[in-house]
Amino acid sequence: MRNKLTGTNIGVFFGTWAPMHIGHISAVHQAKRLCDGVILAVSGYDGDRGDQIGLSLEKRFRYTRETFKEDELIAVDKIDETAIPRYPQGWLPWLEMLETVISKNCEANEMTITIFVGEKEYVEKLNELRPAWKVVLIDRLLLPISATLIRENPLKYWQKIARPFRRHFSKNILIAGSASGGKTTLVKDLARSYGSPFSLEYARHYQQKYNVLDEELNAKDYVYLLANQYRQTSNEIEGTANNGLVFADTNSTVTKAYMDWYLTADEQEAQSKEKTLIQKEELEALNRQYEATIQQEKWDIIFIVPPVTKYVDDHFRDMTMAEENIRWTFHEHLLRLFEEAGLGDKVVILETEMTSADPQGFYSRYQLAQDKIAEILDITVW
Incomplete structure (x- = not known):
C-alpha cells in the first residue's frame, strides 16, 4: 500500500x-x-x-x-x-x-x-x-x-542488514535425491549443526495428511506440491530464524522428476508402468508451473544423495522404486533436470566410501557436506 x-x-x-x-x-x-x-x-x-x-x-x-x-x-x-x-x-x-x-x-x-x-x-x-x-x-x-x-x-554483518534485504544474501542449500536416501535426517542434522532453519519435504506432509500414496498422486496434487514446497522454503528464508544459512529437503526439480515418472499422456506407457494417465493440457500446465517456480528459486549448493542406501517402506512410498536399476534411472533423470535448469554448476554429489562402521554412509555424507560448505561458502560450524 x-x-x-x-x-x-x-x-x-x-x-x-x-x-x-x-x-x-x-x-x-x-x-x-x-x-x-x-x-x-x-x-x-x-x-x-x-x-x-x-x-x-x-x-x-x-x-x-x-x-x-x-x-x-x-x-x-x-x-x-x-x-x-x-x-x-x-x-x-x-x-x-x-x-x-x-x-x-x-x-x-x-x-x-x-x-x-x-x-x-x-x-x-x-x-x-x-x-x-x-x-x-x-x-x-x-x-x-x-x-x-x-x-x-x-x-x-547479518544482524546489521534490514530484514527484508536479508533474503537476498541468504545462502540456501538444497539436499535432493531419490526416496529413502536419508535426506531428511541429513537436513535436520546439518541445520542443527549450523543453528539454521530448515524446510522439509512438503510432499511427505501432504501425503500423510490426505493418506495418498506416491503412485496415487494426480495432476491436481502436483499443483499443490509445487506451490507449497516453494512457499514453505521461502518462509524459512524470509523468517526471523534465518541466520544467513537455510537448508531445504526437496525443491521443485525433485517434484518435477516425480511428475515425469508418474504422470504421462501416453496411454500405453501408463498401462505398462501403472502410471496415472492425465491430459496433455494438464501436463503442459504443470510444466509451465515448474518452469516459473524454478526461476524463482535460489540455491548456492545442491547436494545430491546417491541411491545407495537401503530402501525403507514408510507405507507411502512406491515400493517398485526400491529396485536398484529404477533408483539409478530416477537419479540420472534428476541430474539431467538440474542441468536443464542451468543449475549443474551448483550440484555436488555426496559420494563417499562405505565402511563397516558406517555401512550406508550416513555419517560420511554428513561430514562431506560440512567440508563442501566450508570449501564453497567459507562457512564452518566452529
Missing part, C-alpha cells in the same frame, strides 16, 4: 541502499522525529553497485517499502537514474525527479522540505541548487556500518 504524507514539514532521505542496514534505519527514525513525515527515495541505475550483486533498483525499492510497511509517517518511492548523467554530473535532472517524487507522495501543495544527507559534499551542492530547502547532515554515529562492508561479507 502506498503511503501519502499529510503534513507540511516533510523530511526527505535518499540513498542507493544496497543493502539498507540498521544505520540507515536509525537515520530514518531521526528524520521522522524531526518532521511530520519522511519520504525515502531509493535511487539507482542499471549496473549500479546494487545491480551488480543482483539487487536491482526495483528490488531495493520493494525491500525498502517492506521494511517500513507499518509506518504511516514514511512514504517510499524510487528514482531511476539510468537516463541521466552519473554523479557528480546530473544534479539538475536528478533534483527534478526528486521534486516529482515529493509532490507525488504528499497531499499538501506547499511544504517545508528538510533533506537529510550522509555525505558532506551533498550539503553545499543542495544549498546552492535548492536554497529554500533545509539540509541536515546525518550524525555518522547513526551509521555504524557501511553497505560496502556488508556486500563484502554479509554473513559477518
Whole structure:
C-alpha cells in the first residue's frame, strides 16, 4: 500500500541502499522525529553497485517499502537514474525527479522540505541548487556500518542488514535425491549443526495428511506440491530464524522428476508402468508451473544423495522404486533436470566410501557436506 504524507514539514532521505542496514534505519527514525513525515527515495541505475550483486533498483525499492510497511509517517518511492548523467554530473535532472517524487507522495501543495544527507559534499551542492530547502547532515554515529562492508561479507554483518534485504544474501542449500536416501535426517542434522532453519519435504506432509500414496498422486496434487514446497522454503528464508544459512529437503526439480515418472499422456506407457494417465493440457500446465517456480528459486549448493542406501517402506512410498536399476534411472533423470535448469554448476554429489562402521554412509555424507560448505561458502560450524 502506498503511503501519502499529510503534513507540511516533510523530511526527505535518499540513498542507493544496497543493502539498507540498521544505520540507515536509525537515520530514518531521526528524520521522522524531526518532521511530520519522511519520504525515502531509493535511487539507482542499471549496473549500479546494487545491480551488480543482483539487487536491482526495483528490488531495493520493494525491500525498502517492506521494511517500513507499518509506518504511516514514511512514504517510499524510487528514482531511476539510468537516463541521466552519473554523479557528480546530473544534479539538475536528478533534483527534478526528486521534486516529482515529493509532490507525488504528499497531499499538501506547499511544504517545508528538510533533506537529510550522509555525505558532506551533498550539503553545499543542495544549498546552492535548492536554497529554500533545509539540509541536515546525518550524525555518522547513526551509521555504524557501511553497505560496502556488508556486500563484502554479509554473513559477518547479518544482524546489521534490514530484514527484508536479508533474503537476498541468504545462502540456501538444497539436499535432493531419490526416496529413502536419508535426506531428511541429513537436513535436520546439518541445520542443527549450523543453528539454521530448515524446510522439509512438503510432499511427505501432504501425503500423510490426505493418506495418498506416491503412485496415487494426480495432476491436481502436483499443483499443490509445487506451490507449497516453494512457499514453505521461502518462509524459512524470509523468517526471523534465518541466520544467513537455510537448508531445504526437496525443491521443485525433485517434484518435477516425480511428475515425469508418474504422470504421462501416453496411454500405453501408463498401462505398462501403472502410471496415472492425465491430459496433455494438464501436463503442459504443470510444466509451465515448474518452469516459473524454478526461476524463482535460489540455491548456492545442491547436494545430491546417491541411491545407495537401503530402501525403507514408510507405507507411502512406491515400493517398485526400491529396485536398484529404477533408483539409478530416477537419479540420472534428476541430474539431467538440474542441468536443464542451468543449475549443474551448483550440484555436488555426496559420494563417499562405505565402511563397516558406517555401512550406508550416513555419517560420511554428513561430514562431506560440512567440508563442501566450508570449501564453497567459507562457512564452518566452529
